[in-house]
Amino acid sequence: MTRETLAAEFEQQRGRLVAMAQRVLGSPADAEDVVQEAWLRLERQDPAMIDNLGGWLTTVVGRICIDVLRSRKVRPEAAYDDEPPELVVSEDAGSTPEDEALLADSVGLALLVVLDTLGPAERLAFVLHDVFAVPFDEIGQLIGRSTDASKMLASRARRKVQGAPPSAEVRRQQGAVVDAFLAAARTGDFAGLLRVLDPDVTWRVHTPRGVIVRSGATEVAAKAQRGIHTKVVARRVLVNGEPGIVAWDPSGRARSAMACTVVDGRIVEMVSVTDPERLAAIDLPAPPA
Known part of the structure; x- marks a missing residue:
């Protein structure tokens, strides 16, 4: 040759x-x-x-x-x-065959997170x-x-x-952890945020200007706590087959999409996209009425 x-x-x-x-x-x-x-x-x-x-x-x-x-x-x-990361977002309606298919299809995408x-x-x-x-x-x-x-x-x-794959009960528990995070962020409950964050949690935010990284439960909770002062509505969804969060402003425009990794009852990693161009390319559910 x-x-x-x-x-x-x-x-x-x-x-x-x-x-x-x-x-x-x-x-x-x-x-x-x-x-x-x-x-x-x-x-x-x-x-x-x-x-x-x-x-x-x-x-x-x-x-x-x-x-x-x-x-x-x-x-x-x-x-x-x-x-x-590439995010696949869908409604979180519980464990259904469609959810299982989404989880299987999104394994490659979720690799960037896990x-x-x-x-x-x-x-x-x-x-x-x-x-x-x-x-x-x-x-x-x-x-x-x-x-x-x-x-x-x-x-x-x-x-x-x-997750072998996650059972309906495991998914419910993971969703409850993300719900608790959301509730604590809405009310500015710092102690509540710390309860659901792993001590070594990492939050990576992809903005139009680059990536912002926050590490440790205290730093992440402090940032999430400030969300009480922002006029957004957020709810839990499925992101790459796992519990995540999408937030909209009062006009219904998407502000962020977040993937959460929950292990042993605590969030160990969060990856958010706030870049409007990136968000526009994601097929997001409609904001709450």
Whole structure:
């Protein structure tokens, strides 16, 4: 295989590799960097030594992704870029077959919110198998685990991401936590806010000017408490299959859409979009009458 042929075949694989890396890392910019690094490594290889280019590239991209994920554990601020998550918003009418379908369809979207709770090996095993159908024996070779161990990692990650999936009772409990947050924010109940926020909660707000990050229950509660002074109406909805919140101003214009991650009765992460252009692209329910 000549260098020109190798480059042409790499370009044919590029789209798949970027998609894979973005699913694992949750960042388009990081995904592009990973694939570029894979190309640089490919340039240093003897083409005659590569029997299966697609498999070789999958392995290389996967290993680079693991390195990136491990570095994020040391430098957590590197885990995100400024791209807001894609949000799928619907009415929260209880656990119905339609809700289950929405949850299944939105797993890929919700990865941007929840994948950071997974370890690097869990994350890679889950994405490669459940999203890209890579066999577990190949995943095991990539991450240095047995086939059975890779299956267990993917299964554990799947339970964390999908909630296995959440039962009607679990969904009701999660919704009640978000309702309690809303009620406390409406009345400025600081203690009530602290009761439903995890001590290490993170709130990322995607505004027209960039991303604002608030960390810790005290800081998040203080910001939410100030909502008592704003003239908005808010209610609970489903965002990416989980309880969330949409807020409208008195004219009925959407002001924000928020995804909430609830674990063990407390909100551990909130991701909001307040950029009007982004909100306009989301299919939102009508404001309360």
